Amino acid sequence: MPRARGFEYWFGGIDLNATPEASTSTDQHAGQPPEVGGHRVDPQGDEAGPSNNDQQADSRARTGVTLSSEESDGEAEVESTPEGYVPKVPFVGMMFDTPELALQHYNRYAHHIGFSVKIESSRRCAKDGELDKFVYVCNKSGKPREEEAVPVKQRNRKLTVLTDCKAKLRVKRDGARWKVTQFVEVYTHEVIDKFALKKYLRSHNKIPAEEKKFIDLLHEVNLTSGRIMEIMGELYGSKKNVPYNSKTVSNYTAKLGNYDRIKDIPELLEYFEEIKKDDPRFFYRFKLDAENKVENLFWVDSKARDVYPLYNDCISFDTTFMTNQYSMPCAPFIGINRYGQSIQLGCGFVRNESSVNFVWLFERFLEAMDGLHPLNIITDQDAAMRTAILIVFIGIIHRFCRWHIMQKVQEKLGTFVAQREDLRLEFNDVIDYSMTPQEFEQRWANMVETHGVADNTHFLDLYDLREYFVPAYFRHRFFPFLQTTSRSEGFNAVLKQYVHPHDSLVRFFKQYMKLQERIDVTEDAHEFDGDEKTVRLWGDFPMEKQILQTYTMPIYHRFQLELRKITSYNVRDIGVTEQGSIHEVFPIQGSVRGYGRRSYRVDADVANGIYNCECCKINRDGILCCHAMKVMAHLGMVTKYPEHYILPRWCLPPPDIVAPRDERQERPVGQKLSRKDMRLLRYGNLCSDFAKLAVGLAASEKTNEIAERHMRAMEKEMAYLKKANADALKKRKSAKHAVNTNTANDSQDSVPMEEDAATVENRKARNPPMSATKGRPGSKRKKGGLQLQKPKQGLCGVCKQPGHDARTCEVRLANPEKYSLLGLFH
Numbered sequence: 001m002p003r004a005r006g007f008e009y010w011f012g013g014i015d016l017n018a019t020p021e022a023s024t025s026t027d028q029h030a031g032q033p034p035e036v037g038g039h040r041v042d043p044q045g046d047e048a049g050p051s052n053n054d055q056q057a058d059s060r061a062r063t064g065v066t067l068s069s070e071e072s073d074g075e076a077e078v079e080s081t082p083e084g085y086v087p088k089v090p091f092v093g094m095m096f097d098t099p100e101l102a103l104q105h106y107n108r109y110a111h112h113i114g115f116s117v118k119i120e121s122s123r124r125c126a127k128d129g130e131l132d133k134f135v136y137v138c139n140k141s142g143k144p145r146e147e148e149a150v151p152v153k154q155r156n157r158k159l160t161v162l163t164d165c166k167a168k169l170r171v172k173r174d175g176a177r178w179k180v181t182q183f184v185e186v187y188t189h190e191v192i193d194k195f196a197l198k199k200y201l202r203s204h205n206k207i208p209a210e211e212k213k214f215i216d217l218l219h220e221v222n223l224t225s226g227r228i229m230e231i232m233g234e235l236y237g238s239k240k241n242v243p244y245n246s247k248t249v250s251n252y253t254a255k256l257g258n259y260d261r262i263k264d265i266p267e268l269l270e271y272f273e274e275i276k277k278d279d280p281r282f283f284y285r286f287k288l289d290a291e292n293k294v295e296n297l298f299w300v301d302s303k304a305r306d307v308y309p310l311y312n313d314c315i316s317f318d319t320t321f322m323t324n325q326y327s328m329p330c331a332p333f334i335g336i337n338r339y340g341q342s343i344q345l346g347c348g349f350v351r352n353e354s355s356v357n358f359v360w361l362f363e364r365f366l367e368a369m370d371g372l373h374p375l376n377i378i379t380d381q382d383a384a385m386r387t388a389i390l391i392v393f394i395g396i397i398h399r400f401c402r403w404h405i406m407q408k409v410q411e412k413l414g415t416f417v418a419q420r421e422d423l424r425l426e427f428n429d430v431i432d433y434s435m436t437p438q439e440f441e442q443r444w445a446n447m448v449e450t451h452g453v454a455d456n457t458h459f460l461d462l463y464d465l466r467e468y469f470v471p472a473y474f475r476h477r478f479f480p481f482l483q484t485t486s487r488s489e490g491f492n493a494v495l496k497q498y499v500h501p502h503d504s505l506v507r508f509f510k511q512y513m514k515l516q517e518r519i520d521v522t523e524d525a526h527e528f529d530g531d532e533k534t535v536r537l538w539g540d541f542p543m544e545k546q547i548l549q550t551y552t553m554p555i556y557h558r559f560q561l562e563l564r565k566i567t568s569y570n571v572r573d574i575g576v577t578e579q580g581s582i583h584e585v586f587p588i589q590g591s592v593r594g595y596g597r598r599s600y601r602v603d604a605d606v607a608n609g610i611y612n613c614e615c616c617k618i619n620r621d622g623i624l625c626c627h628a629m630k631v632m633a634h635l636g637m638v639t640k641y642p643e644h645y646i647l648p649r650w651c652l653p654p655p656d657i658v659a660p661r662d663e664r665q666e667r668p669v670g671q672k673l674s675r676k677d678m679r680l681l682r683y684g685n686l687c688s689d690f691a692k693l694a695v696g697l698a699a700s701e702k703t704n705e706i707a708e709r710h711m712r713a714m715e716k717e718m719a720y721l722k723k724a725n726a727d728a729l730k731k732r733k734s735a736k737h738a739v740n741t742n743t744a745n746d747s748q749d750s751v752p753m754e755e756d757a758a759t760v761e762n763r764k765a766r767n768p769p770m771s772a773t774k775g776r777p778g779s780k781r782k783k784g785g786l787q788l789q790k791p792k793q794g795l796c797g798v799c800k801q802p803g804h805d806a807r808t809c810e811v812r813l814a815n816p817e818k819y820s821l822l823g824l825f826h
Contacts, residue, residue, distance in 0.1 A: 005792075006356065006646075012740050012771065013607070013702060028169050031043075032082045037580065037711075045248060049150075055495045059632070069286035071679065076108050077646040080479070083179075084378075086111075086112060087108045087109045087112055088105070088361035089105060089106065089109065089185075090109060090169055090180055090183045091180065091181065091183060092180055092181060092182065092183055093180060094179070094183075095174070095177050095178070095179055095180075096171065096180075097177055097178070097560050097807050098178065099171055099178050099245065100133045100193070102134070102136075102169070102171045102178055102180070103119070103134070103136055105137050106169045107203050107204070110138070110167075110203065110204075111198055111201075111204050112194035113191050114189075114191030114193055115138050115139070115140070115165070115187065115189075115192070116138070116139040116140075116201035116202050116204065117136055117137070117138065117203045118136070118137060118138075118139045118141075118202075118203065119134065119136055120133070120135045120136065120141065120168075120282060120534065121133075121134075121135045122134050122135070125173075126727040130285070131173070132172060132173040133170065133171070133172045133173070134170070134171050134178075134392070135168060135169075135170045136168070136169045136170075136171075137167060137168045138165040138166075138167040138168075138187070139160055139166040139201075139202060139203065140160065140161065140162055140163045140164075140188070140189050140796075141162070141164065141165045141166070142162045142164060142167075143162060143164055144162045144163070144164070145159065145162060147453070147749075157718055158200075161189075162187040163188045164188055164189055165186075165188045165189055166186040166187075167184055167185060167187055168182060168183070168184040169182070169183050169184075171294070172251050175573075179286075180393045182191045189224060194606075196240045199243045199244060200244070200245065200350050203245075204243070205244050205245060205331070206243060206244055206248070206818040207244050207248060207249070207252055208243070208430070210362075212252065215228055215232075215249060215252065215253070216256065216350070218231065219253045219631070220510075221257060221514075222367040222497065222498050222499070222500075222511065225246045225247075225250035225253060226246055226248040228246075228249050228253075229245070229249060232249075233438075239454065246667050252345045254786045258587050262803075263505055264504040264505050264678040265505065267506050268506045269284075269286070270505065270507060271509065272299065273282045273646065275533045278448075278675060278679070279301065279302050280302075281297070281302035281305055281306075281365075281694070282300075282301055282302055283299065283301075283302075283305065284297075284298050284299040284300075284370040285297075285298050285299075285364045285367070285368075286298070287364060288359055294357075295351045295357070296348065296350050296351065296360050296361060297348060297349045297351075298334075298346065298349075298361055298364040298365065298368075299346065299347060299348075299509070300345065300346030300347070300365075300369075301344075301513075301516065302343060303468035303516075304343070304345045304346055304522075305368060305369060305370075307343070308335070308372065309369075309748075310373060310649060311335040311336060311343070311649065312335075312369070312372055312373070313331055313347075313374075313375045313376060313478045313649070314335070314336060314374070314375065314478050314479055314480060315334060315335050315345060315374045315377050315430040316330070316333075316334040316335075316342075316375075316376075316377070316378050316379075316482070317331065317332075317333055317334070317377060317378075317379045318332070318334075318379060318380050318401070318512070319331045319350070319353055319382070319385070320380055324557035328349040328350060328351055329349070329350055329353055330347065330348075330349060330495075330508075331347065331348040331349065331361060332344060332346070332495075333345040333346045333348075333365060335349070336480055336481075337523065338552050338555075338651070338652075339523065339526040339552050339554045339555070339647055340480065340481060340521060340552075340554045340558065341519070341523065341526070341554070342519075343523075344512075344515070344516055344519065346365060346368060347512060347543065348361045348364070348365075349505070353382060353384055353385050354390075355384040355385075355387040355388045357384075358384055358385050359391055359392055359455040360390045361388075362388055362389070362392035362393065363389075363392055365663070366392065373393050373394065373395070373396060374393060374396060374481055375396065375397065375473075375478065375631065376396065376397045376398075376399075376402060376478055377389065377393065377396055377397070377398050377399075377511070378399050378400070378479060378482065379398065379399075379400065380400065380401045380409075381401065381404050381405060381468075385426065386398065388756030397466050397474060397477045398468070399467040399469060399473075399474055400465065400469045401469075401478070402406040403468045405462070405465065406795065409458070409462065411551055412458045413458050413459075413728070416478065417504045417590075418707050419806070420451065422451070423447075423451045423453070424481075426447050428452075430443045430444055430447055431470060431471075432471070432596060433476065433595075433596045433598050434470070434471075435472060435614045435615065435616075436472055436614075437472050437473055439472065440466065440470055440473075444463065444466075458784075468479070472801070474621055475615070476616050476618065476619045476620070476672070478619065478620065478621065478622065479618065479620055480621045480622055481621055483556070494518075494650075495512075495515060495516060496510075497571075498511035498514060498515055499510075499511045516555055524665060526553060526554060528551060529553045530552050530553050530652050531652075533553075534548065535553070538560050538563055538564060540562065541563070542561075542639050542640065543638055543639065544560070544563060545631075546640060547559050547640050547641055548639075550646060550651055550652070551623075551646075551651060552652055555623065555650040555807055558621075558623060559623050561622075561625045562617075562624065562625060562628060562629065563626070564626075564628035565592060565593075565595075566626050566629050566633060567576035567586055567588055567629040568587055568592045569585045569586065569588060569592070569626065569627065569630045570585070570586055570587075570588055571583050571584070571585055571630055571631060571634040572584040572585075572586065577603075579605045579610075580603065580604045580606060580607070581603075581604050581606075581635075582601065582602075582603055583600075583601070583602045583603075583604060583631045584599050584600070584601060584603075584632065585599060585600045585601075585602055585613075585627040585630050585631065586599035586600075587599075592815065595615065595626075595627075600613055600614055600615055600625075600627045600633045601614050602614075602627050602628055602630075603634060604631050604632075606635060609637075609643075609644070610625070610641075610644075610664075611628040611631055611632060611769075612625045612628075615627060622640070622649070622650055623647075623650070624645055633721060642680045656695065693707075694697060694707075697797050730741055738752075764808075796809050798811050798812045799811045799812075
């Protein structure tokens, strides 16, 4: 990438803007022919004007194309011209090696003057069919456009104002070189003198080739065009100095995406096969329709397959996120690791949300996980998904996302319930704080009878779904720290930082793997915190220290929150049974977060260390609730946390790490790293070494040239080595085939060799069509009253009136001593 130095940029290749002092003669038409950018200029040439060959109109190809970053690829790209630098004025007889170099020179000259260049026409020779003439003109050439009535509505585009400008440069082939035969320097418009505005001329709005590589890297980490321009502005010293604008960057990055979309599925499947070479346990499956277009797709990496047996007790599955060019619903399987952190357990795409497709997806999930079923699953409210789960996951506990259901309640009953405050409060209390199905049934019946909504259709629909979303029906099941599909939705929110809605599946998968790396890094950070760091204990209970040494740090923090809540409760002894004692834990005042205003019954068996609370948090989250610990404190049993309540999935040392975690051991003699590990080791060493070299090589243009020269040499040597290896492999295969053929002939038992079935299937797979998603398009979807209402306006912190804040409040400004801004925060 060029290094910023004021407005001067270094451009690779031949410098066509060489100063006159660099020429052998200051007079371009006397003495030896001068050098222009390393090319000798022949003073003799054709006279200006058309030649006889110009009359061959039948072989002329007019293009009228303005040169831009989207249309100029390769080494012969048009570059920006440094400010204050004067290129040579073209003249008749000027010689160039190629027409592209002539165009580069004329474009740099145009940049200096202040106009843009386009290719007006080209012509092929009638004898050999090769191009032998180009005409480059100002982009304002041509007659002004006449306004025409347009019958259909067209996009409002910005058009260049044509002034019939006469500026022109014509080059013709002269042997192996190209000669300027006409140069016209007549402008019928004002040229642009301000340097900062010249980059908006189309032929100068150009991304240098070196910077494209850097922009490719920024695009890979999903930076927007605006953020990329911010970074380039920092490198250039100012965004005004960048020789292109944000639109140019967005067009270029869009072009990168188009490369992936052309052969999306074949490239993705080929990428899967490359991964399997280094990771044999990487798993993928796909389903084709009658036209060999991909209908469904699923993959899961080896790490997810390895840890799934440890975390199959609860998974989240959701298809509300669509982020690909085919509008296929993304279907991630999300689990929870020992740190309470969401992890990826595979990802799928289905053409549509039908039960058949979901059955296929769930069966592939089980195939990848060696037939081990999940124990509990939470999904969004989808009838097809519900049917598929009943078919595939036998005996699983399935619940719906509560957030989606309550959102629909707000849309359908929001206005109705808002007018009945007593109904709203009782409705929430019945849903949230009914401890058993029997209690819920009784309280629901009383509620609908009291408020006269027993025949309300929406309440009846909710009642029919009660077993799928009311906590009372699965309090004893393991759904740790979640009431909704927030695990999946949180994954979707993070995924949006990595992919765009119209990305190809190839790019989606690559970004998915980057997200997996992010999860791994976060897990490593948690592991380090558990090994090397500690936190202050909240109290003096010995069992708190025990949990700190037993649980992972994030789970300890959740335990500590429960421990703090024991100060919000009192205990009342109710009675004694054969197994122990019964206690009532009730809030001291008000509501306790997560538990409401109600009291809770705790059965204590001190002898066996059993404390059963009706809230069932130990079953749902795997840690004791504040009610049980309040009773333990009441009975003086806080010395030790009962062992049978310690859930191994939350503990350290982590159960999913097989390798020793203590001291580093010497590698046994003769034992080698795996192919994957050796590649990672070499890659890390090379990255480190090259990064150190890059610091010095970026110091100047000369050192950068050294780096470029050696990189090109390495690329050539690598290409030679790759070809040699390919030839050697081909020879080995040929020799092996010959041996196999001879052996087969000798035994008279020859069997024709067949291509691998998976390879054949991969080769014929095609890109899927656009999926017909459920419901209306997003822009036409009807919205409920809650979504249409304006957001609630904030009030001033001083006068409590809307329309302003404390900084501009007239009351505060009239009494600055009484209402100081600092005082408002105390």
